[in-house]
Amino acid sequence: MLSHAEASEKFIANQERTDWHDDTLWFVRAKRDKASKLIPEWEALREHASQIKEHMLSNLPQYLLEFEVNAQANGIQVHWAKDAHEHNEIVYSIIQKHGDKALVKSKSMLTEECHLNAFLEQKGIDVVDTDLGERIVQFRNEVPSHIVLPAIHLKKEDVGETFHQHLGTPKGNKDPQFLTEAARIHLREKFLAAKVAITGVNFAVAETGEFVVCTNEGNADMGAHLSEVHIACMGIEKIIPKRQDLGVFLRLLARSATGQLITTYSSHFAKPREGQEMHIVLVDNGRSRQLAREEFRNSLKCIRCAACFNTCPVYRRSGGHSYHQPVAGPIGSILAPNFDKKANVDLPFASTLCGSCSNVCPVKINIHEQLWFWRQDLMKEGLAPAGKVISMKLMAWVLSNPSLFKWAGAMGRKVISWAPWLVNNGLNPWYKQREMPEAPKQSFQEWYKSNRS
Amino acid sequence: MSSREEILKALQGVQMPAKAYPGTFTSQVHGEDTLADFLHSMQVVSTTVLQVQDASEAQPLLDEHFPKLQRVRLEKLSDGLSLAHVDVLEITGDFGVAENGAIWLDDAILPHRVAPFICQHLVIYLSKKNLLPTMQEAYIRLGNQLTGFGVFLSGPSKTADIEQSLVIGAHGARSLVVVLTES
Numbered sequence A: 001m002l003s004h005a006e007a008s009e010k011f012i013a014n015q016e017r018t019d020w021h022d023d024t025l026w027f028v029r030a031k032r033d034k035a036s037k038l039i040p041e042w043e044a045l046r047e048h049a050s051q052i053k054e055h056m057l058s059n060l061p062q063y064l065l066e067f068e069v070n071a072q073a074n075g076i077q078v079h080w081a082k083d084a085h086e087h088n089e090i091v092y093s094i095i096q097k098h099g100d101k102a103l104v105k106s107k108s109m110l111t112e113e114c115h116l117n118a119f120l121e122q123k124g125i126d127v128v129d130t131d132l133g134e135r136i137v138q139f140r141n142e143v144p145s146h147i148v149l150p151a152i153h154l155k156k157e158d159v160g161e162t163f164h165q166h167l168g169t170p171k172g173n174k175d176p177q178f179l180t181e182a183a184r185i186h187l188r189e190k191f192l193a194a195k196v197a198i199t200g201v202n203f204a205v206a207e208t209g210e211f212v213v214c215t216n217e218g219n220a221d222m223g224a225h226l227s228e229v230h231i232a233c234m235g236i237e238k239i240i241p242k243r244q245d246l247g248v249f250l251r252l253l254a255r256s257a258t259g260q261l262i263t264t265y266s267s268h269f270a271k272p273r274e275g276q277e278m279h280i281v282l283v284d285n286g287r288s289r290q291l292a293r294e295e296f297r298n299s300l301k302c303i304r305c306a307a308c309f310n311t312c313p314v315y316r317r318s319g320g321h322s323y324h325q326p327v328a329g330p331i332g333s334i335l336a337p338n339f340d341k342k343a344n345v346d347l348p349f350a351s352t353l354c355g356s357c358s359n360v361c362p363v364k365i366n367i368h369e370q371l372w373f374w375r376q377d378l379m380k381e382g383l384a385p386a387g388k389v390i391s392m393k394l395m396a397w398v399l400s401n402p403s404l405f406k407w408a409g410a411m412g413r414k415v416i417s418w419a420p421w422l423v424n425n426g427l428n429p430w431y432k433q434r435e436m437p438e439a440p441k442q443s444f445q446e447w448y449k450s451n452r453s
Numbered sequence B: 001m002s003s004r005e006e007i008l009k010a011l012q013g014v015q016m017p018a019k020a021y022p023g024t025f026t027s028q029v030h031g032e033d034t035l036a037d038f039l040h041s042m043q044v045v046s047t048t049v050l051q052v053q054d055a056s057e058a059q060p061l062l063d064e065h066f067p068k069l070q071r072v073r074l075e076k077l078s079d080g081l082s083l084a085h086v087d088v089l090e091i092t093g094d095f096g097v098a099e100n101g102a103i104w105l106d107d108a109i110l111p112h113r114v115a116p117f118i119c120q121h122l123v124i125y126l127s128k129k130n131l132l133p134t135m136q137e138a139y140i141r142l143g144n145q146l147t148g149f150g151v152f153l154s155g156p157s158k159t160a161d162i163e164q165s166l167v168i169g170a171h172g173a174r175s176l177v178v179v180l181t182e183s
Helices: A004-011 A015-037 A042-058 A060-073 A084-098 A109-113 A116-122 A132-139 A156-167 A176-193 A219-226 A245-257 A287-292 A297-301 A307-311 A313-318 A329-339 A356-360 A367-380 A386-399 A402-418 A444-452 B003-012 B034-044 B055-065 B080-085 B135-142
Strands: A077-081 A102-105 A126-129 A196-199 A203-205 A210-215 A229-235 A265-269 A277-283 B048-052 B088-092 B103-106 B121-127 B149-153 B175-181
Touching (some): A015 A245, A060 A203, A060 A277, A060 B003, A077 A084, A077 B003, A084 A196, A102 A176, A102 A219, A126 A132, A176 A219, A176 B080, A196 A219, A203 A245, A210 A219, A219 B080, A245 B135, A287 A297, A287 A329, A287 B003, A297 A329, A297 A367, A307 A313, A307 A329, A367 A386, A386 A402, B034 B048, B048 B055, B055 B121, B103 B121
Parallel strands (some): A077 A277, A102 A126, A102 A196, A196 A229, B048 B175
Antiparallel strands (some): A203 A210, A210 A265, A265 B149
């Protein structure tokens, strides 16, 4: 597997595409700013949302039990899964009971996290992702590069070619309107035929035992309402205490995500349709472990809006796939080490620590601080690459020794002006994509001495 | 030990300070004109609004808007698939929210849960008296009554998954007309 830096290098090889990616996501970020400013009490809403989530986390077991009781009273079957494998087995056993070989699935980052599609496909089940962006990446055997905009790494030419191969659209046709219509016709067939539908969950309300799913396309609803069996999969941190809390979260979610006023559909599922089976799978998969990590606990407040992706200067210029995780971007980088520190040691370093992520987060997660905390944690555990460890130690030694620091500075200035080829070469990572600066004639200390003494 | 017990035990074992529930969020700031805000939101979400005295006044306007398509209003039905060929479905919305154009529909109103999604075009009748400023008032109005299924619907279905180009008419209705009546 490529590290974030290695994968990013591939991504930025095409400068025109990198610029397009950067600009497009920044455009979404700008829409978010505009939409948030339409609510004068935006900051109060963020604070309120943050407090609801913190309260929920400090009472999580009680709220899960309250949700279970109320959901069961509504006629929903509740399942508990401690890890990804158990989640997949539960979903498969429900499908098997109904003997179906195909199902429709709307967007669920949890099922991506559990690699449900690969698991079911191995069992001979045909999983059809019904979100347009997800269907596109599924056709291409890729994974989503963004949790809200799954195909944002692709251009319309790419989509046109993919649809030509898989849906038989005319070669060269890249008109988004035409391609969307082709997908509508293709997926409508799937909706009408499917007996089993899987959806994610945006919010689950303890007080009422209902869950809310938000989409713009209407794909979650088309699947769920036509199916005989609806399976909703959620991480345990998606619980909120009261129904009225939805007012707070639905005002924040779409505005933060895409700059919309609200998603087209905010669907509240409380009871199965007559004759329908409704299941909900509550999944831990490392969340209880993250809750116990005091410094990282607040990452569980996340409502998956992706505002932190869109604002992140590193994400915008490296693309989602460089994070090698289902949830990329700044939030993904603080969630991933909880799953596997060694495999994700690069991610907390994929940041400038500028703090923009924390500033746009609708539930006020201190993302940039947690990135920094993870760096300390991973260095302490000796997981950072040897080069980084040595250079940091060397740096600390120089910085803690004034005369050595002075000498090193003077050497650096001499090297840059007398033998620039020593630094202007491919071995120096700072030389990539940029020119080294011209060396000043003297250090600040020398300048100060000659001017102020 | 079952997974349920294992998860609960792990969560209960986490020592952390109690955080109080912050209470109900009360909206302090409202737009001055709920109707104007609603109309603006409708425009943002690509929805046609017909302002009329009553439903009958809207009929010639709808005939003109959908010259070739049949409009239907349906009773409760159990087979969602039978709705696959409905061109224009007419329903009555419970209430609308000015700040985002969301209209509440639920099992008490809908002929079938899939109805507002599967039809090609959707017409929602809504009384001007049933407009609320923000989502906060919307949830106060809803209380904790559950009909089984309910949806806040704002505009026709849409996607921007191909290069961020907005396309109206993804999987749900291709267009939405809101008939806003006085009474």
